[in-house]
Amino acid sequence: MDILVVGAGAIGGYYGGRLAQGGARVSVVARSDYEAVVQDGIAVESPAGDFVFRPHRVFRSASEVGAPVDVVLVGLKVLPQIPVVDLIRPAVGPSTAILLIQNGVGIERPVAEAFPHNEIISALAFICVSRSGPGRVCHQDYGRIVIGRYPQGTSRTAEALADLLQKAGVPCQVSTDVVTDRWQKLVWNAPFNPISVLSGGASTREMLESEEMTRLVRAVMEEVCAVASAAGRALADDVVDRMIADTRKMTPYKTSMLLDYEAGRPMEVEAILGNAVRMARDLAVPVPHMETLYALLGALEQRNPPRASRS
Incomplete structure (x- = not known):
């Protein structure tokens, strides 16, 4: 091949x-x-x-x-x-x-x-x-x-x-059913990638060591599940608990979005948040936590434009 x-x-x-x-x-x-x-x-x-x-x-x-x-x-x-x-x-x-x-x-x-x-x-x-x-x-x-x-x-x-x-x-x-699998991965990406940037550089372990950040992670995950369900892609009932538990066992990790931000490269804001937020609006599903992260990341990129292009 x-x-x-x-x-x-x-x-x-x-x-x-x-x-x-x-x-x-x-x-x-x-x-x-x-x-x-x-x-x-x-x-x-x-x-x-x-x-x-x-x-x-x-x-x-x-x-x-x-x-x-x-x-x-x-x-x-x-x-x-x-x-x-x-x-x-x-x-x-x-x-x-x-x-x-x-x-x-x-x-x-x-x-x-x-x-x-x-x-x-x-x-x-x-x-x-x-x-x-x-x-x-x-x-x-x-x-x-x-x-x-x-x-x-x-x-x-x-x-x-x-x-x-x-x-x-x-x-x-x-x-x-790879489209449903994409929604499942977004359950992880939608909170951890944006929060890692907006928290000032927290690793996955540092995010979950904070009770407040863990609560925010869970809230965003639940919103992704709600949008997926409304889009006809219902996820397993235990997906949020499983994702959080698996991340606690993970080697402390800087997300790809954080690495891009620190290197001055453009971030995947639209792919990871924007597309899902727009789908939520079309389906009339309230996603206040995702809307907030999306707005803050947009403002951050406007104030700190990427310095390097992606190769």
């Missing part, structure tokens, strides 16, 4: 490397890290064992690929200023599947509309991982991934990708 990773940062670098370990031929598009990746590959530090991912080929853009690939893996942040469709189009052929390993809800629709005849595979990574430098990835904890055909069902390509990941030791579940 020929795979092209577009967005070879933390997510793309880690899962691209694991897919290569599983037997795929994996190339990458690396923009700001191009020289480092060409020279040394992508070095991954991981509790499951450090390794160096040496891509089959390295490109500065998908326009250099030359021929369509079997799968385009999108590991880019979901940001208004990143034109995912334009960036991947040169590598997408009639039979190319598009694998989106990204945060948020409602993120597949623009890609599905741009490529109506291509298979869209949506994926959610439950992982603590960050880009620690050019061509360097630090995997701290977890790593499980859920994939499924969008908007529902499964496929031979999804099953094949899961097999490659499992061969590399990555726990991978193939879901027949």
Whole structure:
């Protein structure tokens, strides 16, 4: 299987490397890290064992690929200023599947509309991982991934990708209802990412050591569940308690949104909060805590504009 990773940062670098370990031929598009990746590959530090991912080929853009690939893996942040469709189009052929390993809800629709005849595979990574430098990835904890055909069902390509990941030791579940799974992941992302920034840099452990912040985390989680239910994506009754309990056991972790804010990069405000808030308004579901976090993050970005673009 020929795979092209577009967005070879933390997510793309880690899962691209694991897919290569599983037997795929994996190339990458690396923009700001191009020289480092060409020279040394992508070095991954991981509790499951450090390794160096040496891509089959390295490109500065998908326009250099030359021929369509079997799968385009999108590991880019979901940001208004990143034109995912334009960036991947040169590598997408009639039979190319598009694998989106990204945060948020409602993120597949623009890609599905741009490529109506291509298979869209949506994926959610439950992982603590960050880009620690050019061509360097630090995997701290977890790593499980859920994939499924969008908007529902499964496929031979999804099953094949899961097999490659499992061969590399990555726990991978193939879901027949990946949209509902996205809502479940948002239960975690919607509170922890924004609160980590607005609290002045709290880690997951520090947030849950505070009784007041824990109460806020729970309130936001319950609002996400309410919106999901109204959207026809009801989640398990114990999902909030389970997410909080699992996070208490997690290695203390700085969220991806906090890392982006501290580095002066744009934050995934719309993907993680904005889309869900707009859905809540459309469905007449009150989400006062999410509305507050969304407004505060917007104000923060206006007062402190991003200094760096995402590579």
